[in-house]
Amino acid sequence: MNAPSKLALVPFVSVENMMRLVHHNGLDAMLIRIADAIEQDFLRWDQFDKTPRVASHSDVGVIELMPTSDGEMYGFKYVNGHPKNTAEGLQTVTAFGLLADVHSGYPVLLSEMTLLTALRTAAMSALAAKHLAPKGATTMAMIGNGAQSEFQCRAFQAICGITHVRLFDTDAAATQKCAKNLENSGLHVATCKTAEDAVTGAQIITTCTADKQNATVLTDNMVGAGVHINAIGGDCPGKTELHSDILHRSSIFVEYPPQTRVEGEIQALAEDHPVIELHEVFSGKTTGRTDDKQITLFDSVGFAIEDFSALRCIKDAIKGTDFYIDLDMLADPDDPRDLYGMLNRAK
Amino acid sequence: MNAPSKLALVPFVSVENMMRLVHHNGLDAMLIRIADAIEQDFLRWDQFDKTPRVASHSDVGVIELMPTSDGEMYGFKYVNGHPKNTAEGLQTVTAFGLLADVHSGYPVLLSEMTLLTALRTAAMSALAAKHLAPKGATTMAMIGNGAQSEFQCRAFQAICGITHVRLFDTDAAATQKCAKNLENSGLHVATCKTAEDAVTGAQIITTCTADKQNATVLTDNMVGAGVHINAIGGDCPGKTELHSDILHRSSIFVEYPPQTRVEGEIQALAEDHPVIELHEVFSGKTTGRTDDKQITLFDSVGFAIEDFSALRCIKDAIKGTDFYIDLDMLADPDDPRDLYGMLNRAK
Structure with a gap:
């Protein structure tokens, strides 16, 4: 059997190679590089084909495809979300992705x-906070x-200059794991017994819980004037983290409204509740934070362009490496019309 | 670095291994096996999540994602369609696909x-013809x-008992290639200089051209009473093969109407033009061919369930092999919440 032609081959980055690549470049550098790529791509927002992700829901989770294209390159991600997986020793979220050449349709x-x-x-969270969080935020x-x-x-440390983190989880073992992992990061880490304790003195509040239900991780009284909230965990229908009173006090920033209205914290609000698109903040078309008392809220759900940006970073980063x-x-038969002949000759 | 856990590993069937698998089992047997799997899956039509494919169009082609799920298994295919590729030495269509466990979201x-x-x-074409073509069709x-x-x-030979094929292409070199490839197939092959010549005496007419435009491969006068038309090439908006007069004389059978109305031959017809869903023919709920004079038309566009069926055949077929x-x-870190620790330990 002949070796496949070069066109038939698609570079594949395994988990092991991704880890090698991250360590080769340094985690900070990779986070900064990806944030820069996302910002660049959000600045050319109109060039992208945008569509809410295509979700297949079951009782226990969701499997999603997230495609986008800038007209030159096409990308998509396969990602699942199964909150019950953790209890079974599996990842809540696993994913893989692909870039393809729009001109030929061939994966690259x-x-x-x-x-x-x-x-x-x-x-993405740190990039949004760079534009929205109060200046000089450290905690x-x-x-x-x-x-x-x-x-x-680590991203808020590398991109926003955060020096102190205050950890809380309803499972203390998770907090211990997180604290231990951050031991040599240079961050000052405090472990907290309550969410109220964790938010004390924090200029930025990140919520990132995984229950597939409407939860109330933050209540209204916990959110003081001037903070930036980075709400990660509310990311599918029926899954939110914040009390709606907080939403009504906040300026709400989103990635792509048609998706966030279905999946994000704002699914709890009226369909025409005003939100600001982050790409308009990045481009300067809209002001992000307008005063010191303002509560800014990034209602993060994760959008296909961010995966596209990350994939093109990896495509660049593996050049000339063995990762x-x-x-x-x-x-890819010699004669493109001769697929059958290729099969026959392989006998 | 530790070896990845078994859960982290996804079986991958390369082009080379697919060719080995086909030859190991025999092409006829594989075609029959896939047709049987499609028929089984069409018989449990209501169990499937169905959605038209998600297409990203450009000037030169289309890239599509085709997801479906039966509630136990999720599958999708990535496929491009770039008619101009052939002239550049590339495949018009390339594709890969994935099956995943709905319960965990993990690819398998x-x-x-x-x-x-x-x-x-x-x-799929041969399966439809088995139900629709005139009995005893040989050509x-x-x-x-x-x-x-x-x-x-080969599929019509293996599944429908076709013994004679009459080939025509506007490019005579393509016809020569096809005839040569079928030399030892057991089929009697006639090469024809016109489409009119090719359809002479044929009980089944298959059209499979690739131009991304509304073409007229068959005109009304070429289609006699009683034939079965298997129209493959009309499969995206603006791409059809048949003169609409033929459609008006035919009983039209489709895979999934919401997709076929946009992509198939019937895009030329009124939105409420009657069509029959093939799964209802397979299950006996509707009669396929009702008389000898009837023109039956399978307006094939390709539906996600067919890829799902094919992928589950492959999943079964590779068991116990090295293909x-x-x-x-x-x-897949030991502690699912410890992705960062896994990365850190890989340093």
Whole structure:
């Protein structure tokens, strides 16, 4: 059998290679690089094909496809969300993604995205906070200390200059795990016994819990004037984290309204409740934070363009490295009309 | 670095392994097996989540995601369609697909689907014809002799008992290629200089051309009473093959009306033009062919359930074989909440 042609091969970044790539470049550098790529892509917002993700819901979770294209490159992510998985020793979220050339339709990169989603979600949060959080913020409350929590802390450290994090989780073991993982990060870490304790003195409050239900992680009295709330966990229908009173006091910033209205915290609000699109803040078309007393809220659900940005970072980052393998994923006969002949000759 | 856990590994069937698998089992047997799986899945139509595919169109082609789920297993296919690719030495259609466990959201199979799509498209056509074509049909006209053509001929031979094929393509070289590839198939092959010649004496007419435009491969006078038309190439908006007069004389059978009305031959007809869903024919709820003079038309566009059926065939077929490799595609730390710790320990 002949070796497959070069066109038939798609570079694949495994989990192991993604970890090697992150360590090779440094986690801080990767988070900054991904945040920069997201910001660049949000600045050319109108170039992208945008559509809410395509979700397949079951009783226990959701599987989603998140496609987008800038007209040159097409990308999509496969991602699941199964809150009950943790109790079974599985990841709540696993993901992989693909980039393809719009001109030929041929895939050009396949990558694990469980780790990469953790990086891009943290990078996106920190990027939003860079534009929205009060100037000089040093302390972040981190409520929910699961798989995403350390990445959030590290991204806010690298991108927003956060020096202190205050951790809380309803499961103390999760908080201990998070604190231990951050030991040599340079962050000052406080472990807290209540959410009220965690938010004390914090200029930024990040909520990142995973229950598939409408929860109230933050109540109104816990949110003082001037804070920035980074609400990560409310990300599918029926899954929210904040009491609606907080939403009514906040300026609400979103990625892509048609998706956030269905999946985000604002699913609790009227359909025409005013929200501000983050790309307009990044471009300067709209002002983000207008005064010191304002509560800013990033109602994060995760949008396809962020995955696209992360994937193109990886495509660039693996160039000239051995952090990938080539997969024989595409049939590419010498004569494109002779697929059958290729099969026949392989006998 | 520790080896990834078993849960992190996803079996991957490359193009080379797909070809080995097909030859190991035999092409006829694979076509029959896939057709049987499609028929079984169409018989439990109501169990499936159904949605038209999610298409991203550009000037030169389309990239589509085709998801579906039966509540136990989730599947999707990535597929492009770029008619201009052939002139550049590339495949018009390339594809890959994935199956995942709905309960955990974890992928369980990744497979090339360029070849597999060719197999399932042919299997689906032959399956429809088994229910719709006139009894005792022996001769098929094959108009359009590109990458899909030999698979169509072989599937109609294996599943419908076709013994004679009459080939025509506007490019005589494509016809020669197709004829040569079918040399040892057991089929009697006639090469024709016109479409009119090809349809002479044929009880089944298959059209499978790839131009992204409204073409007229068949005109009304070429279609006699009683034939079955298997129209493959009209499969995206603005791309059809048949003169609308033929549609008005035919009983039209489709896979999934919401998709076919946008993509199929019937995009030329009124939105409420009557069509019959194939799954109702397979289940006996509706009669397919009712008399000898009736023109039956399968307006094939390709539906996600067919890919699902093909993928579950492959998942079964690779069991106990070495026709796959395991890909380290999912991050699966010992403690599912400790993704960051897994990354840290990999340093």
